[in-house]
Amino acid sequence: MQLVKRYFALLFGGSLVIVLAAGLLFAQVKRGNYAPATLGQLQQPPPATLTDDSVYQVSAYQLYPAELEEGEGRAETESFCSLCHGTRYITMQPPLPAAAWEAEVTKMRKTLGAPISDESAALIVKYLQAHYTPDTRKQ
Protein backbone atom coordinates (compact mmCIF):
# COMPACT_ATOMS: atom_id res chain seq x y z
CA MET A 1 0.00 0.00 0.00
CA GLN A 2 2.71 2.34 1.08
CA LEU A 3 4.57 1.43 -2.09
CA VAL A 4 1.57 2.15 -4.33
CA LYS A 5 1.10 5.59 -2.71
CA ARG A 6 4.70 6.43 -3.37
CA TYR A 7 4.34 5.25 -6.94
CA PHE A 8 1.40 7.61 -7.55
CA ALA A 9 3.18 10.48 -5.84
CA LEU A 10 6.18 9.98 -8.10
CA LEU A 11 4.01 9.69 -11.19
CA PHE A 12 2.12 12.85 -10.27
CA GLY A 13 5.24 14.79 -9.37
CA GLY A 14 7.07 13.59 -12.47
CA SER A 15 4.21 14.62 -14.77
CA LEU A 16 4.15 18.02 -13.17
CA VAL A 17 7.86 18.47 -13.89
CA ILE A 18 7.35 17.39 -17.51
CA VAL A 19 4.39 19.74 -17.98
CA LEU A 20 6.30 22.67 -16.42
CA ALA A 21 9.39 21.90 -18.50
CA ALA A 22 7.31 21.77 -21.68
CA GLY A 23 5.77 25.10 -20.75
CA LEU A 24 9.16 26.68 -20.14
CA LEU A 25 10.54 25.21 -23.35
CA PHE A 26 7.58 26.55 -25.26
CA ALA A 27 8.07 29.98 -23.72
CA GLN A 28 11.72 29.99 -24.79
CA VAL A 29 11.13 29.27 -28.47
CA LYS A 30 9.41 32.16 -30.16
CA ARG A 31 7.78 31.46 -33.47
CA GLY A 32 6.10 33.33 -36.25
CA ASN A 33 7.34 36.85 -35.58
CA TYR A 34 6.96 38.76 -38.87
CA ALA A 35 6.90 42.50 -39.48
CA PRO A 36 5.82 44.54 -42.49
CA ALA A 37 8.64 45.80 -44.75
CA THR A 38 8.90 48.21 -47.65
CA LEU A 39 8.89 46.47 -51.01
CA GLY A 40 10.41 47.73 -54.23
CA GLN A 41 12.84 50.33 -52.84
CA LEU A 42 15.52 48.66 -54.90
CA GLN A 43 14.22 47.27 -58.19
CA GLN A 44 15.79 44.25 -59.84
CA PRO A 45 17.21 45.49 -63.16
CA PRO A 46 15.91 43.81 -66.34
CA PRO A 47 18.43 41.79 -68.39
CA ALA A 48 20.47 43.94 -70.79
CA THR A 49 19.59 43.95 -74.49
CA LEU A 50 22.79 43.19 -76.40
CA THR A 51 23.91 43.12 -80.05
CA ASP A 52 26.92 41.42 -81.66
CA ASP A 53 28.54 44.58 -83.04
CA SER A 54 31.63 46.39 -81.70
CA VAL A 55 29.73 48.70 -79.33
CA TYR A 56 29.91 47.77 -75.65
CA GLN A 57 27.23 49.60 -73.78
CA VAL A 58 25.65 49.77 -70.35
CA SER A 59 22.35 51.36 -69.40
CA ALA A 60 22.14 54.78 -67.74
CA TYR A 61 23.82 55.17 -64.38
CA GLN A 62 21.10 55.52 -61.79
CA LEU A 63 20.67 58.84 -60.00
CA TYR A 64 19.86 58.83 -56.31
CA PRO A 65 19.74 62.56 -55.56
CA ALA A 66 20.06 63.64 -51.94
CA GLU A 67 17.51 66.02 -50.54
CA LEU A 68 19.27 69.04 -49.10
CA GLU A 69 17.97 70.77 -45.96
CA GLU A 70 15.37 73.47 -46.47
CA GLY A 71 16.81 76.97 -46.02
CA GLU A 72 18.16 80.16 -47.58
CA GLY A 73 20.81 79.37 -50.19
CA ARG A 74 19.57 75.87 -50.96
CA ALA A 75 18.70 76.69 -54.58
CA GLU A 76 22.17 78.20 -55.25
CA THR A 77 23.89 75.29 -53.52
CA GLU A 78 21.92 72.74 -55.50
CA SER A 79 22.40 74.38 -58.88
CA PHE A 80 26.07 75.44 -58.63
CA CYS A 81 27.36 72.27 -56.94
CA SER A 82 25.43 70.13 -59.42
CA LEU A 83 27.39 71.63 -62.32
CA CYS A 84 30.12 69.08 -61.61
CA HIS A 85 28.71 66.52 -59.14
CA GLY A 86 25.61 65.27 -57.37
CA THR A 87 24.46 66.76 -54.05
CA ARG A 88 25.29 63.47 -52.30
CA TYR A 89 28.83 64.83 -52.18
CA ILE A 90 27.44 67.19 -49.52
CA THR A 91 25.19 64.85 -47.54
CA MET A 92 27.80 62.03 -47.54
CA GLN A 93 30.21 64.20 -45.50
CA PRO A 94 30.36 63.98 -41.73
CA PRO A 95 29.36 67.21 -39.99
CA LEU A 96 32.29 69.53 -40.83
CA PRO A 97 33.34 72.67 -38.95
CA ALA A 98 32.28 75.98 -40.51
CA ALA A 99 35.85 76.72 -41.65
CA ALA A 100 36.04 73.36 -43.45
CA TRP A 101 32.93 74.18 -45.52
CA GLU A 102 34.40 77.53 -46.48
CA ALA A 103 37.63 75.78 -47.50
CA GLU A 104 35.67 73.26 -49.59
CA VAL A 105 33.83 75.96 -51.53
CA THR A 106 37.10 77.85 -52.05
CA LYS A 107 38.75 74.65 -53.32
CA MET A 108 35.92 74.05 -55.80
CA ARG A 109 36.21 77.61 -57.12
CA LYS A 110 39.93 78.39 -57.06
CA THR A 111 41.54 74.98 -57.45
CA LEU A 112 38.93 73.18 -59.54
CA GLY A 113 37.60 76.18 -61.44
CA ALA A 114 33.90 76.10 -60.56
CA PRO A 115 32.30 79.24 -62.10
CA ILE A 116 30.69 80.63 -58.92
CA SER A 117 30.62 84.37 -58.19
CA ASP A 118 31.82 85.77 -54.83
CA GLU A 119 28.23 86.62 -53.98
CA SER A 120 26.85 83.14 -54.73
CA ALA A 121 29.81 81.48 -53.02
CA ALA A 122 29.15 83.47 -49.84
CA LEU A 123 25.52 82.35 -49.93
CA ILE A 124 26.50 78.70 -50.44
CA VAL A 125 29.05 78.77 -47.60
CA LYS A 126 26.47 80.33 -45.29
CA TYR A 127 23.91 77.68 -46.24
CA LEU A 128 26.33 74.77 -45.69
CA GLN A 129 27.38 76.22 -42.34
CA ALA A 130 23.78 76.66 -41.30
CA HIS A 131 22.90 72.99 -41.90
CA TYR A 132 25.98 70.74 -42.11
CA THR A 133 28.28 71.49 -39.14
CA PRO A 134 28.51 69.46 -35.89
CA ASP A 135 26.22 72.03 -34.24
CA THR A 136 23.65 72.34 -37.00
CA ARG A 137 23.35 69.01 -38.78
CA LYS A 138 20.22 66.89 -38.23
CA GLN A 139 19.94 63.11 -38.83
Next chain:
Amino acid sequence: MPSFTGPGANPYWNSVGPYVSQPQKSPLLLLTDRGVQLETPRSYFQTAFTPNHAFYVRWHLEGIPNAVDLKTWRLHVEGNVAQPVSYSLADLIRKFPAESIAAVNQCSGNSRSRLEPRVPGGQWGNGAMGNARWTGVRLRELLHAAAPKTGSLQIQFQGLESGAGSEGYGSHFFLKSFDLGDPVLDECIVAYAMNGEPLPMLNGFPVRLVVPGYFATYWMKCLTWIRVLDKTDDNFWMKTAYRIPDTPRGNTTPGDVKAGTVKMIPINRMPVRSFLISPDGDAKIPAGMPVQVRGIAFSGFGGVAKVEVSTDGLKTWQLARFGEDFGRYSFRTWEFTWTPKAPGRNTLAVRASDSAGNTQPDQPVWNPGGYLWNRIERQDYFVGAAE
Protein backbone atom coordinates in the same frame (compact mmCIF):
# COMPACT_ATOMS: atom_id res chain seq x y z
CA MET B 1 21.22 52.91 -40.08
CA PRO B 2 21.91 56.62 -39.56
CA SER B 3 22.07 58.70 -42.74
CA PHE B 4 25.58 59.89 -41.85
CA THR B 5 28.23 59.38 -39.17
CA GLY B 6 30.18 62.00 -37.27
CA PRO B 7 31.57 64.20 -35.93
CA GLY B 8 33.14 61.13 -34.25
CA ALA B 9 34.57 58.17 -36.16
CA ASN B 10 32.26 55.89 -38.17
CA PRO B 11 31.75 52.91 -35.83
CA TYR B 12 30.52 50.53 -38.57
CA TRP B 13 32.61 48.19 -40.71
CA ASN B 14 31.16 49.63 -43.94
CA SER B 15 29.97 53.11 -44.74
CA VAL B 16 26.32 53.82 -43.87
CA GLY B 17 24.74 54.47 -47.30
CA PRO B 18 21.80 52.47 -48.69
CA TYR B 19 22.10 49.59 -51.15
CA VAL B 20 21.72 50.79 -54.72
CA SER B 21 21.66 49.31 -58.18
CA GLN B 22 24.04 50.29 -61.01
CA PRO B 23 24.75 48.61 -64.36
CA GLN B 24 26.60 45.26 -64.13
CA LYS B 25 26.62 45.45 -60.35
CA SER B 26 24.95 43.64 -57.49
CA PRO B 27 23.42 45.96 -54.91
CA LEU B 28 26.32 47.90 -53.37
CA LEU B 29 26.54 50.68 -50.80
CA LEU B 30 25.97 54.18 -52.14
CA LEU B 31 28.47 56.95 -51.46
CA THR B 32 27.66 59.16 -54.43
CA ASP B 33 25.61 58.77 -57.60
CA ARG B 34 27.25 61.38 -59.91
CA GLY B 35 30.17 60.54 -60.28
CA VAL B 36 29.59 57.00 -59.16
CA GLN B 37 31.12 55.83 -55.90
CA LEU B 38 29.99 52.48 -54.48
CA GLU B 39 31.34 50.46 -51.57
CA THR B 40 31.59 46.67 -51.38
CA PRO B 41 29.68 45.13 -48.44
CA ARG B 42 31.74 43.22 -45.89
CA SER B 43 30.31 39.79 -46.75
CA TYR B 44 31.99 39.81 -50.19
CA PHE B 45 35.43 39.59 -48.56
CA GLN B 46 34.98 36.01 -47.38
CA THR B 47 36.93 34.81 -50.42
CA ALA B 48 40.40 35.70 -51.71
CA PHE B 49 38.95 37.08 -54.95
CA THR B 50 36.26 39.74 -54.98
CA PRO B 51 33.53 39.12 -57.58
CA ASN B 52 33.44 41.67 -60.42
CA HIS B 53 29.76 42.37 -59.79
CA ALA B 54 30.53 43.37 -56.20
CA PHE B 55 33.84 45.17 -56.79
CA TYR B 56 33.79 48.72 -55.38
CA VAL B 57 33.56 51.71 -57.73
CA ARG B 58 35.21 55.10 -57.48
CA TRP B 59 35.21 57.76 -60.20
CA HIS B 60 36.43 61.34 -59.86
CA LEU B 61 34.46 63.12 -62.57
CA GLU B 62 30.87 62.80 -63.73
CA GLY B 63 31.64 62.02 -67.39
CA ILE B 64 31.87 58.24 -67.11
CA PRO B 65 31.61 56.23 -70.35
CA ASN B 66 28.32 54.40 -70.97
CA ALA B 67 29.48 52.94 -74.28
CA VAL B 68 32.79 52.17 -75.98
CA ASP B 69 32.99 51.24 -79.66
CA LEU B 70 35.93 48.88 -80.08
CA LYS B 71 35.94 49.55 -83.83
CA THR B 72 37.28 53.02 -83.16
CA TRP B 73 38.70 52.76 -79.63
CA ARG B 74 42.50 52.61 -79.51
CA LEU B 75 45.07 52.59 -76.75
CA HIS B 76 47.52 55.33 -77.75
CA VAL B 77 51.17 55.43 -76.71
CA GLU B 78 52.27 58.95 -77.58
CA GLY B 79 54.13 62.07 -76.44
CA ASN B 80 57.91 62.18 -76.29
CA VAL B 81 58.38 58.96 -78.27
CA ALA B 82 60.11 58.09 -81.56
CA GLN B 83 57.19 55.94 -82.80
CA PRO B 84 53.68 56.78 -81.56
CA VAL B 85 51.65 53.55 -81.56
CA SER B 86 47.93 52.78 -81.31
CA TYR B 87 46.50 49.41 -80.37
CA SER B 88 43.01 48.01 -80.73
CA LEU B 89 41.77 45.64 -78.03
CA ALA B 90 42.30 42.79 -80.51
CA ASP B 91 45.94 43.91 -80.94
CA LEU B 92 46.49 43.80 -77.20
CA ILE B 93 45.01 40.33 -76.94
CA ARG B 94 46.73 38.84 -80.03
CA LYS B 95 50.08 40.61 -80.41
CA PHE B 96 51.38 40.29 -76.85
CA PRO B 97 51.82 37.44 -74.39
CA ALA B 98 49.05 37.46 -71.78
CA GLU B 99 50.30 38.12 -68.26
CA SER B 100 48.23 37.48 -65.13
CA ILE B 101 48.64 38.71 -61.59
CA ALA B 102 46.46 38.59 -58.49
CA ALA B 103 46.53 42.08 -57.00
CA VAL B 104 44.60 44.12 -54.47
CA ASN B 105 43.05 47.35 -55.68
CA GLN B 106 42.42 49.63 -52.70
CA CYS B 107 41.17 53.21 -52.82
CA SER B 108 43.59 55.69 -51.21
CA GLY B 109 40.71 56.85 -49.04
CA ASN B 110 39.59 53.40 -47.87
CA SER B 111 38.48 53.69 -44.21
CA ARG B 112 38.62 57.50 -44.37
CA SER B 113 35.57 57.63 -42.06
CA ARG B 114 37.78 56.24 -39.22
CA LEU B 115 39.90 59.40 -38.94
CA GLU B 116 39.49 61.80 -36.05
CA PRO B 117 39.03 64.66 -36.52
CA ARG B 118 37.02 63.66 -39.59
CA VAL B 119 38.25 64.93 -42.95
CA PRO B 120 36.20 65.79 -46.05
CA GLY B 121 36.19 63.36 -48.98
CA GLY B 122 34.57 60.02 -49.78
CA GLN B 123 33.44 58.68 -46.41
CA TRP B 124 34.43 55.08 -47.04
CA GLY B 125 34.16 52.34 -44.46
CA ASN B 126 36.48 49.37 -45.09
CA GLY B 127 34.93 48.25 -48.38
CA ALA B 128 36.78 50.45 -50.90
CA MET B 129 39.02 47.54 -51.83
CA GLY B 130 38.96 44.32 -53.80
CA ASN B 131 41.23 41.60 -55.09
CA ALA B 132 41.12 40.26 -58.64
CA ARG B 133 43.20 38.22 -61.04
CA TRP B 134 44.12 40.74 -63.72
CA THR B 135 45.18 39.61 -67.20
CA GLY B 136 46.68 41.76 -69.90
CA VAL B 137 49.84 43.12 -71.46
CA ARG B 138 53.03 44.23 -69.73
CA LEU B 139 53.20 48.04 -69.78
CA ARG B 140 56.95 47.93 -70.47
CA GLU B 141 56.33 46.09 -73.76
CA LEU B 142 53.93 48.78 -74.96
CA LEU B 143 56.36 51.51 -73.91
CA HIS B 144 59.31 49.78 -75.53
CA ALA B 145 57.48 49.54 -78.87
CA ALA B 146 56.95 53.31 -78.88
CA ALA B 147 60.62 54.01 -78.10
CA PRO B 148 60.64 56.92 -75.62
CA LYS B 149 63.16 59.58 -76.61
CA THR B 150 66.14 60.44 -74.46
CA GLY B 151 65.27 63.16 -71.96
CA SER B 152 61.90 61.58 -71.18
CA LEU B 153 61.06 61.96 -67.48
CA GLN B 154 57.59 60.68 -66.75
CA ILE B 155 54.78 58.57 -68.10
CA GLN B 156 51.24 59.88 -67.82
CA PHE B 157 48.00 57.90 -67.95
CA GLN B 158 44.61 59.14 -69.05
CA GLY B 159 41.31 57.29 -69.30
CA LEU B 160 37.93 58.09 -70.83
CA GLU B 161 36.52 60.02 -67.86
CA SER B 162 36.02 63.75 -68.13
CA GLY B 163 34.27 66.44 -66.15
CA ALA B 164 32.45 69.72 -66.59
CA GLY B 165 35.44 71.85 -65.55
CA SER B 166 37.51 73.91 -67.98
CA GLU B 167 40.64 72.55 -69.60
CA GLY B 168 43.68 72.83 -67.36
CA TYR B 169 41.67 72.15 -64.22
CA GLY B 170 41.45 68.86 -62.33
CA SER B 171 37.70 69.00 -62.86
CA HIS B 172 38.26 68.50 -66.62
CA PHE B 173 40.52 65.44 -66.87
CA PHE B 174 41.84 62.89 -64.42
CA LEU B 175 45.55 62.26 -65.04
CA LYS B 176 48.15 60.25 -63.11
CA SER B 177 51.89 59.87 -63.70
CA PHE B 178 54.99 57.92 -62.69
CA ASP B 179 58.68 58.61 -63.12
CA LEU B 180 59.83 56.65 -66.15
CA GLY B 181 62.51 54.94 -64.08
CA ASP B 182 60.14 53.85 -61.30
CA PRO B 183 60.63 50.08 -60.82
CA VAL B 184 56.87 49.64 -60.28
CA LEU B 185 56.43 50.18 -64.04
CA ASP B 186 58.12 46.79 -64.57
CA GLU B 187 55.25 45.13 -62.73
CA CYS B 188 52.42 47.15 -64.32
CA ILE B 189 49.92 45.42 -66.57
CA VAL B 190 47.41 46.92 -68.96
CA ALA B 191 44.56 44.57 -68.08
CA TYR B 192 41.71 43.58 -70.38
CA ALA B 193 40.42 40.81 -68.10
CA MET B 194 39.38 40.85 -64.47
CA ASN B 195 38.86 37.47 -62.81
CA GLY B 196 38.82 35.99 -66.31
CA GLU B 197 36.03 38.23 -67.60
CA PRO B 198 35.82 41.58 -69.40
CA LEU B 199 36.03 44.47 -66.94
CA PRO B 200 32.67 45.92 -65.86
CA MET B 201 32.27 49.38 -67.41
CA LEU B 202 32.33 50.90 -63.91
CA ASN B 203 35.69 49.21 -63.23
CA GLY B 204 37.32 50.44 -66.43
CA PHE B 205 36.28 48.56 -69.60
CA PRO B 206 38.01 47.96 -72.00
CA VAL B 207 41.42 48.14 -70.25
CA ARG B 208 42.74 49.52 -67.00
CA LEU B 209 46.20 49.96 -65.60
CA VAL B 210 47.19 47.53 -62.85
CA VAL B 211 49.88 48.82 -60.48
CA PRO B 212 50.55 45.96 -58.04
CA GLY B 213 51.10 47.10 -54.45
CA TYR B 214 50.06 50.70 -55.16
CA PHE B 215 46.88 52.49 -54.18
CA ALA B 216 44.13 52.48 -56.80
CA THR B 217 44.49 56.16 -57.74
CA TYR B 218 47.18 55.06 -60.23
CA TRP B 219 45.12 52.19 -61.69
CA MET B 220 43.69 54.28 -64.53
CA LYS B 221 40.28 53.02 -65.67
CA CYS B 222 39.29 52.96 -69.37
CA LEU B 223 42.98 53.63 -70.06
CA THR B 224 43.25 55.22 -73.52
CA TRP B 225 46.32 57.47 -73.53
CA ILE B 226 49.79 56.54 -72.32
CA ARG B 227 51.85 59.71 -72.69
CA VAL B 228 55.60 60.01 -72.32
CA LEU B 229 56.50 63.40 -70.80
CA ASP B 230 59.76 65.34 -70.95
CA LYS B 231 58.82 67.23 -67.79
CA THR B 232 57.29 66.53 -64.42
CA ASP B 233 53.51 66.28 -64.42
CA ASP B 234 52.11 69.20 -62.45
CA ASN B 235 48.41 68.54 -63.02
CA PHE B 236 46.04 68.79 -60.02
CA TRP B 237 45.81 65.01 -59.49
CA MET B 238 49.59 64.74 -58.99
CA LYS B 239 50.59 68.12 -57.57
CA THR B 240 47.68 68.83 -55.21
CA ALA B 241 45.52 65.75 -54.70
CA TYR B 242 46.47 62.31 -53.41
CA ARG B 243 49.42 63.57 -51.41
CA ILE B 244 50.56 62.26 -48.05
CA PRO B 245 52.88 63.65 -45.38
CA ASP B 246 56.48 62.48 -45.82
CA THR B 247 56.44 61.08 -42.26
CA PRO B 248 56.26 57.60 -40.68
CA ARG B 249 52.87 56.10 -41.67
CA GLY B 250 51.95 59.42 -43.31
CA ASN B 251 50.90 60.65 -39.90
CA THR B 252 50.61 64.31 -38.94
CA THR B 253 48.32 66.68 -37.00
CA PRO B 254 45.86 69.42 -37.99
CA GLY B 255 48.16 71.87 -36.17
CA ASP B 256 51.21 70.99 -38.23
CA VAL B 257 49.22 71.16 -41.45
CA LYS B 258 47.91 74.61 -40.51
CA ALA B 259 51.45 75.74 -39.67
CA GLY B 260 52.53 74.63 -43.13
CA THR B 261 55.44 72.57 -41.81
CA VAL B 262 54.45 69.25 -43.40
CA LYS B 263 56.27 68.11 -46.52
CA MET B 264 53.81 66.31 -48.80
CA ILE B 265 54.62 63.62 -51.39
CA PRO B 266 52.45 61.62 -53.83
CA ILE B 267 50.74 58.61 -52.25
CA ASN B 268 52.32 55.31 -53.27
CA ARG B 269 52.40 51.80 -51.76
CA MET B 270 49.68 50.37 -49.52
CA PRO B 271 50.63 49.70 -45.90
CA VAL B 272 49.91 46.25 -44.44
CA ARG B 273 46.31 45.65 -43.37
CA SER B 274 44.16 42.79 -42.10
CA PHE B 275 40.40 42.49 -41.70
CA LEU B 276 38.13 40.29 -39.68
CA ILE B 277 35.28 39.33 -42.00
CA SER B 278 33.23 36.60 -40.37
CA PRO B 279 31.47 36.11 -38.11
CA ASP B 280 30.47 39.75 -38.35
CA GLY B 281 29.22 40.16 -34.78
CA ASP B 282 25.56 40.28 -35.78
CA ALA B 283 24.65 37.03 -34.01
CA LYS B 284 25.35 35.74 -30.51
CA ILE B 285 27.82 32.92 -30.06
CA PRO B 286 27.11 30.24 -27.43
CA ALA B 287 29.84 30.01 -24.78
CA GLY B 288 32.08 26.96 -25.21
CA MET B 289 31.36 26.55 -28.91
CA PRO B 290 34.41 26.64 -31.21
CA VAL B 291 33.87 29.09 -34.08
CA GLN B 292 35.94 29.67 -37.21
CA VAL B 293 36.97 33.31 -37.39
CA ARG B 294 37.93 34.26 -40.94
CA GLY B 295 39.42 37.23 -42.72
CA ILE B 296 41.85 38.62 -45.25
CA ALA B 297 45.18 40.44 -45.17
CA PHE B 298 47.44 42.17 -47.70
CA SER B 299 50.39 44.51 -48.05
CA GLY B 300 51.77 46.67 -50.84
CA PHE B 301 55.26 46.03 -49.47
CA GLY B 302 55.64 42.46 -50.57
CA GLY B 303 53.36 39.83 -49.16
CA VAL B 304 51.82 39.00 -45.81
CA ALA B 305 54.24 37.15 -43.52
CA LYS B 306 51.84 36.43 -40.65
CA VAL B 307 48.42 37.22 -39.25
CA GLU B 308 47.82 37.16 -35.51
CA VAL B 309 44.65 37.26 -33.47
CA SER B 310 44.26 38.54 -29.93
CA THR B 311 41.36 37.45 -27.72
CA ASP B 312 42.55 39.30 -24.61
CA GLY B 313 42.58 42.95 -25.57
CA LEU B 314 45.91 42.97 -27.44
CA LYS B 315 47.89 41.49 -24.54
CA THR B 316 48.80 38.22 -26.25
CA TRP B 317 48.66 37.18 -29.91
CA GLN B 318 48.10 33.81 -31.55
CA LEU B 319 48.96 32.86 -35.13
CA ALA B 320 46.12 32.48 -37.60
CA ARG B 321 46.27 29.78 -40.30
CA PHE B 322 46.78 30.98 -43.86
CA GLY B 323 44.59 30.06 -46.82
CA GLU B 324 45.97 29.52 -50.34
CA ASP B 325 48.77 31.79 -51.52
CA PHE B 326 47.87 33.63 -54.74
CA GLY B 327 50.99 35.80 -54.80
CA ARG B 328 52.50 38.69 -52.87
CA TYR B 329 50.02 41.34 -54.03
CA SER B 330 46.84 39.30 -53.46
CA PHE B 331 44.46 39.09 -50.53
CA ARG B 332 45.61 36.26 -48.28
CA THR B 333 42.76 34.57 -46.47
CA TRP B 334 43.27 33.44 -42.86
CA GLU B 335 41.35 31.44 -40.31
CA PHE B 336 41.44 31.12 -36.54
CA THR B 337 39.54 28.78 -34.26
CA TRP B 338 38.16 30.61 -31.26
CA THR B 339 36.28 29.08 -28.36
CA PRO B 340 34.72 31.80 -26.22
CA LYS B 341 34.73 30.61 -22.61
CA ALA B 342 32.25 32.76 -20.71
CA PRO B 343 29.16 34.78 -21.63
CA GLY B 344 29.64 38.49 -22.08
CA ARG B 345 31.13 40.93 -24.53
CA ASN B 346 34.33 39.69 -26.15
CA THR B 347 36.60 41.67 -28.45
CA LEU B 348 38.85 40.04 -31.02
CA ALA B 349 41.64 41.98 -32.68
CA VAL B 350 43.66 41.09 -35.75
CA ARG B 351 47.01 42.33 -36.98
CA ALA B 352 49.17 41.40 -39.95
CA SER B 353 52.90 41.67 -40.59
CA ASP B 354 54.40 41.85 -44.07
CA SER B 355 57.61 40.39 -45.42
CA ALA B 356 59.26 43.82 -45.27
CA GLY B 357 58.94 43.67 -41.47
CA ASN B 358 56.02 46.06 -41.03
CA THR B 359 53.37 45.17 -38.44
CA GLN B 360 50.05 46.94 -38.07
CA PRO B 361 50.14 49.23 -35.04
CA ASP B 362 47.26 50.13 -32.74
CA GLN B 363 47.87 53.85 -33.15
CA PRO B 364 45.46 55.75 -35.42
CA VAL B 365 46.63 57.74 -38.45
CA TRP B 366 45.67 61.28 -39.34
CA ASN B 367 46.46 63.32 -42.42
CA PRO B 368 44.37 65.92 -44.27
CA GLY B 369 43.56 63.65 -47.24
CA GLY B 370 42.30 60.81 -45.05
CA TYR B 371 44.75 58.27 -46.48
CA LEU B 372 46.77 55.27 -45.27
CA TRP B 373 44.53 54.10 -42.41
CA ASN B 374 45.86 50.72 -41.28
CA ARG B 375 45.25 50.55 -37.55
CA ILE B 376 44.58 47.13 -35.96
CA GLU B 377 40.96 46.09 -36.56
CA ARG B 378 38.68 44.91 -33.75
CA GLN B 379 35.39 43.06 -33.68
CA ASP B 380 33.04 42.79 -30.71
CA TYR B 381 31.15 39.54 -30.16
CA PHE B 382 28.34 38.85 -27.79
CA VAL B 383 28.76 35.46 -26.18
CA GLY B 384 25.66 33.96 -24.62
CA ALA B 385 25.09 31.25 -22.03
CA ALA B 386 24.86 27.78 -23.58
CA GLU B 387 22.88 26.15 -20.76
